[in-house]
Amino acid sequence: xxxxxxxxxxxTFRLQAEFRxxxxxxxxxxxxxxxxxxxLVNAIAGLVPATGRVALDGVPWLDSAxxxxxxxxxxxxxYVFQDAxxxxxxxxxxxxxxxxxxxxxxxxxAAHEEIVTLLGLGALLGRRVHQLSGGERQRVALGRALLAQxxxxxxxxxxxxIDAARRDEVLPYLELLRDRFSIPMLYVSxxxxxVLRLATHVVVLAAxxxxxxxxxxxxxxxxGFRELVGREAVGAVLEAExxxxxxxxxxxxxxVGRGRLRLALPGAQVGTRVRLQxxxxxxxxxxxxxxxxxxxxxxxGTLCAIVDEGRDEALAVIDVRGARLLARLTRAxxxxxxxxxxxxxxxxxxxxxxxxxxxAHAKTPxxxxxxx
Amino acid sequence: MLTPAxxxxxxxxxxxxxxxxxxSLPLAVGAAWLLVRARFTGRTLLDAVVHLPLVLPPVVxxxxxxxxxxxxxxxxxxxxxxFGIRLAFTTGGAALATAVMSFPLMVRAIRLSLEGVNPGLxxxxxxxGAGALDRFVTITLPLMAPGILAGxxxxxxxxxxxxxxxxxxxxxxxxxxxxxxxxxxxxxxxPDGNLAAGRLATLSIGLGLAGLVGAEWLARRLRAxxxx
Numbered sequence: 001x002x003x004x005x006x007x008x009x010x011x012t013f014r015l016q017a018e019f020r021x022x023x024x025x026x027x028x029x030x031x032x033x034x035x036x037x038x039x040l041v042n043a044i045a046g047l048v049p050a051t052g053r054v055a056l057d058g059v060p061w062l063d064s065a066x067x068x069x070x071x072x073x074x075x076x077x078x079y080v081f082q083d084a085x086x087x088x089x090x091x092x093x094x095x096x097x098x099x100x101x102x103x104x105x106x107x108x109x110a111a112h113e114e115i116v117t118l119l120g121l122g123a124l125l126g127r128r129v130h131q132l133s134g135g136e137r138q139r140v141a142l143g144r145a146l147l148a149q150x151x152x153x154x155x156x157x158x159x160x161x162i163d164a165a166r167r168d169e170v171l172p173y174l175e176l177l178r179d180r181f182s183i184p185m186l187y188v189s190x191x192x193x194x195v196l197r198l199a200t201h202v203v204v205l206a207a208x209x210x211x212x213x214x215x216x217x218x219x220x221x222x223x224g225f226r227e228l229v230g231r232e233a234v235g236a237v238l239e240a241e242x243x244x245x246x247x248x249x250x251x252x253x254x255x256v257g258r259g260r261l262r263l264a265l266p267g268a269q270v271g272t273r274v275r276l277q278x279x280x281x282x283x284x285x286x287x288x289x290x291x292x293x294x295x296x297x298x299x300x301g302t303l304c305a306i307v308d309e310g311r312d313e314a315l316a317v318i319d320v321r322g323a324r325l326l327a328r329l330t331r332a333x334x335x336x337x338x339x340x341x342x343x344x345x346x347x348x349x350x351x352x353x354x355x356x357x358x359x360a361h362a363k364t365p366x367x368x369x370x371x372x
Numbered sequence: 373m374l375t376p377a378x379x380x381x382x383x384x385x386x387x388x389x390x391x392x393x394x395x396s397l398p399l400a401v402g403a404a405w406l407l408v409r410a411r412f413t414g415r416t417l418l419d420a421v422v423h424l425p426l427v428l429p430p431v432v433x434x435x436x437x438x439x440x441x442x443x444x445x446x447x448x449x450x451x452x453x454x455f456g457i458r459l460a461f462t463t464g465g466a467a468l469a470t471a472v473m474s475f476p477l478m479v480r481a482i483r484l485s486l487e488g489v490n491p492g493l494x495x496x497x498x499x500x501g502a503g504a505l506d507r508f509v510t511i512t513l514p515l516m517a518p519g520i521l522a523g524x525x526x527x528x529x530x531x532x533x534x535x536x537x538x539x540x541x542x543x544x545x546x547x548x549x550x551x552x553x554x555x556x557x558x559x560x561x562x563p564d565g566n567l568a569a570g571r572l573a574t575l576s577i578g579l580g581l582a583g584l585v586g587a588e589w590l591a592r593r594l595r596a597x598x599x600x
Contacts, residue, residue: 045499072499073500078499079499081496085490085493085496087493087511088598089515089598098497098502099501102502102506144500148500148501
C-alpha cells in the first residue's frame with residue numbers, strides 16, 4: 001500500500017493531494033499539464049519541500065506529525081526524469097555505476113548483470129551519453145535508477161521527449177519491470193494509451209488536487225474521467241482473461257462478465273490477462289438477439305443508465321453481467337428504440353476496433369519472459 | 373640561450389604565476405559558487421568586491437596590500453608574529469598581489485561554467501543517494517572543469533604579466549620578486565638596455581602564445597570528453 005497525503009506551497013501554486021493505492025503495481029498520475037503532477041512526484045522524492053505523510057507499506061519517509069522528513073538522498077527513490085538527466089561526463093557504465101555504488105550492497109530486485117541484460121544495455125556500456133538515442137537514454141536512466149536499489153520508482157513522463165516511433169524502445173521494458181520484478185512504480189503521464197497500457201491504479205490530478213482515484217476499469221465509468229480524456233476516448237476498460245483458443249480462426253475467446261468476446265491477440269495463451277478498451281463510439285445496441293451480422297461479438301446485458309451527453313447524444317451504460325460497457329447513441333435512437341434502464345439489450349462490439357493490452361500470464365507464475 | 377638574469381626572471385615569473393593560481397583557485401571556485409547558487413543578502417556587494425581589482429589601478433591594490441599585509445599591517449603583523457611569514461617584498465607577496473589582480477578573471481570564467489551546469493543533474497545525483505559534498509565533487513566539479521581550466525590558464529597568463537601591484541607590494545628584487553615585466557622595466561630604465569629589453573619582450577610573447585595554444589588544446593580535449 002502506498003499512501004500519500006501532501007501539501008506543497010510554491011509561490012501562488014498550492015498542491016494538496018491525498019490518495020492510497022495498492023502495491024506492487026504501477027500507479028499512474030494522470031492529468032492535464034499544470035495539474036501539479038511533476039510537483040507531486042518531486043515532493044514524494046524530496047526534491048521539493050512538503051508537509052504531510054508519504055509511506056510505502058507502512059514505512060514513512062515523510063511524516064510531519066512525527067517530525068520525519070528524510071532528505072532526498074536518503075529516501076532511496078529511483079527517479080526517471082522526462083529528460084533522462086544522464087551525467088554527460090560519464091559513459092553509460094559510469095552512469096549505471098553511480099547509483100549502484102551508493103546503494104546498499106544486497107540487491108532488492110535484481111543483480112547488476114540481470115538489469116543490464118533485461119534492459120538491453122550490454123552493447124551501450126562503453127558509449128558516451130551524447131551518442132545515445134532518446135529511447136536508449138531513457139533505458140539507461142531506468143537502469144541507473146534500478147541499480148540504486150530503490151524502494152519506489154518514479155517516472156515523470158519518461159516518453160514525452162521521445163518520438164512516437166521510438167516509444168516502443170522503452171514501453172515493453174516498463175511492462176517487463178511491472179510484471180517480473182513487482183517494483184512499485186509511480187508513472188506520470190497525460191497520455192491515456194500509456195496509462196491504460198501500464199497502470200494498475202490511476203490517480204487523476206487536476207488544478208493541484210486529486211479528483212479521482214481507482215482502477216482503470218472503475219475510472220473509465222467515472223464522469224469526471226470521461227470529461228478529462230475527451231469525447232473520442234470515452235469507453236469502458238475491462239479486465240479479462242483469455243478463456244479459450246480457437247485454432248481454426250486464430251482468434252482467442254476472452255471472458256467478459258458472463259459473456260465472451262472473440263478477438264485476435266497474438267502471443268496469448270489460455271489464462272493470459274488482458275485489458276480491453278471498448279470505445280463507446282464502437283458499441284452498437286440491439287434490443288433483440290442479433291443475427292445475420294458480420295459483427296461476431298454480441299454481449300447480452302441490461303441497460304443500467306442513460307446519461308445525457310449534450311448535443312444530440314446520450315451515453316448508455318450496459319451491465320453485461322459482471323462488467324460494464326459504455327455505448328454512445330443518438331437521442332433519436334434512444335427515443336425510437338424506447339431505451340430505458342432495466343431493458344434487456346445486446347451490445348455489439350466489433351473486434352477490430354478493440355484495443356488490448358496484455359498483462360503477465362496469470363496462471364503460470366515464473367513463466368520465462370524473453371526481453372522484447 | 374638565456375642569460376642568467378633572464379632565466380632568473382623567467383623562473384620568478386613562473387613561480388609567482390603558479391603560486392597565485394594555486395592560492396586563488398579554491399577561493400575563486402567558492403566565490404563563483406556563492407555568486408551563482410547561494411541566495412544571501414550582500415551578494416551584490418560580494419560581486420562588486422570580487423570585480424574591484426579589474427577597475428582599480430594596480431598601484432592602489434598594491435598599496436592596500438601593503439597597508440593590510442605589510443609588516444606593520446594588521447594581518448601582516450599577525451602572520452609575522454604567529455607564523456614567521458613575511459609577505460611584503462617576498463616571492464609569496466608577489467604571488468598574493470598577482471592572485472588578487474587576476475581573481476576577477478578567474479571567478480568570471482568559473483562562474484560562467486557553473487551557470488552552464490544543469491541543476492537537474494545534481495537533483496538526479498541526489499535521488500541516486502549522493503549527499504551535498506558528494507554531488508559537488510562527482511557531478512558539479514567535473515562539469516565545471518572546462519571553465520575552471522580556462523580560468524586557471526587566463527589567471528596564469530595574466531599573472532605572468534602583472535606589474536603595478538607586484539612592484540608596489542613586493543618591490544623589484546632580483547631572484548625574489550623581479551618577474552619578466554619587472555626585468556623588462558629595469559632594462560628599459562638603463563641607458564644600454566635596448567637589446568635586453570627586446571629579448572625579454574620576445575620571451576614574454578613566446579610564453580603568452582604557448583600558453584594560449586596549450587589552453588585551447590586542453591579545453592578542446594575536455595569539451596570532447598563532455599560531449600559538447
